[in-house]
Amino acid sequence: MGGEIDVFRIRETDLETDITARTDSYFIRTRKVVEKFGDVRVTYAVFLRRPVISAPRVMVEWLAAVAAARGTNIACDLNYPEASWVGAGEPLAYVSGSFAGLSDLETIMLQKLGPACVAAHNAYQMCLALPKVPFLAMEARHCAGAEMQNLMSYAASVGTEAARKEGATGFVGSATDATAHWFGAKRGLGTMPHALIGYAGSTVRAAEMFHERFPDDDLTVLTDFFGREITDGLAVCARFPDLAAAGRLSVRLDTHGGRFLEGLNPAESYAVMERHSPRAIRRYRSDAELRFLVGTGVSAAAVWRMREALDDAGYPKVRIVASSGFGVDKCRVLADAGAPIDVVGTGSFIPDAWSETYATADIVSYDGEPRVKVGREFLLRRAGA
Secondary structure, three states: OOOOOHHHOOOHHHHHHHHHHHOOHHHHHHHHHHHHHOOOEEEEEEEEOOOEEOOOHHHHHHHHHHHHHHOOOEEEEEOOOOOOEEOOOOOOEEEEEEHHHHOOOHHHHHHOOHHHHHHHHHHHHHHHHOOOOEEEEOOHHHOOOHHHHHHHHHHHHHHHHHHHOOOOOEEEEEOOOOOHHHHOOOOOOOOOOHHHHHHHOOHHHHHHHHHHHOOOOOEEEEOOOOOOHHHHHHHHHHHOHHHHHOOOEEEEEOOOOOOOOOOOOHHHHHHHHHHHOHHHOOOOOOHHHHHHHHOOOOOHHHHHHHHHHHHHOOOOOOEEEEOOOOOHHHHHHHHHOOOOOOEEEEOOOOOOOHHHHOEEEEEEEEOOEEOOOOOOHHHOOOOOO
8 A cells, every 4th residue: 555645645835724724613713712822732532433444544644744834743643553443432543732733633634534444444344245356446436526535545445454464355456546556556447437338339349449449458348238238248258258268358247226137037036046045045134135135236146147147158267347336235245145256346335324434532631631521531541551
């Protein structure tokens, strides 16, 4: 994983304007009050109310950049190293410095911590659910701008680091050049969107165009544009038998939730699962779990049916890339069904419940004297800490 790249770095000339514009006004006023009546050294405890994976680097680097620009010292003591598990309410870090210099940083500091920690936890769980499957971070289109995009890709890389400690493969790349560095890459990964297939007029022709333009690249082809995932997938294999035999061809299943994969319906989906993973459907399942197993979209049955068709046609080395709604729960269900997925493309590690991402900070000492609001005594530094 790399550090932040220039496009996301603070521009010092805009620093104070940026902080003032983006910070809650009562923090700005607090700074002015403290400057008038006398500064003190304070320590903030920073925490989240739910379990997370520690992902503090963007926050820490931002605080360091602010400290350098202001010519002040900000100490950030991490209680939990990056990619480690943090319990609910546990102080993730203690941030110390001048009260006047820190009071107007709280808003932005928390923005850079909370969402990353929760997204890292989601990515970690997804990677562990499908430990042998590489993931591709495809969150860019679901983000509210470049800053969030960078934060979410960073989070996926941290969740991967945590999962790899337990033997998982995790996220191996992202869809954009700007965030590829978090995964040790120089460029984003991906081949074609649905728009290229619409432009080409057929799935096979789109594959031909791509291969002619990028002959040295492996080929991943979307197969759901015309609702003929199996027919068009096999047609692409027949058109590029050498790539198929060499394991350089993949079909990407991205069937939306409004229809079944070609040839499937509820009855056929159950039949597919009976052939390959009967135990997955024979015990109690929630409605959501049943949808992931035998419902519309990219279900476990859809993946198994695609694998059947490829193998029966003599293309055992053609890989299956699955996308469309692969969050924590879907990964767990498809793992339980043994779905033969080779790669997952997802942006669904972005937290669904955004309220869970809210980090909080409370001052726990003033000039070395422990003092915190009633009910938050658990944030005080423990003896010897």
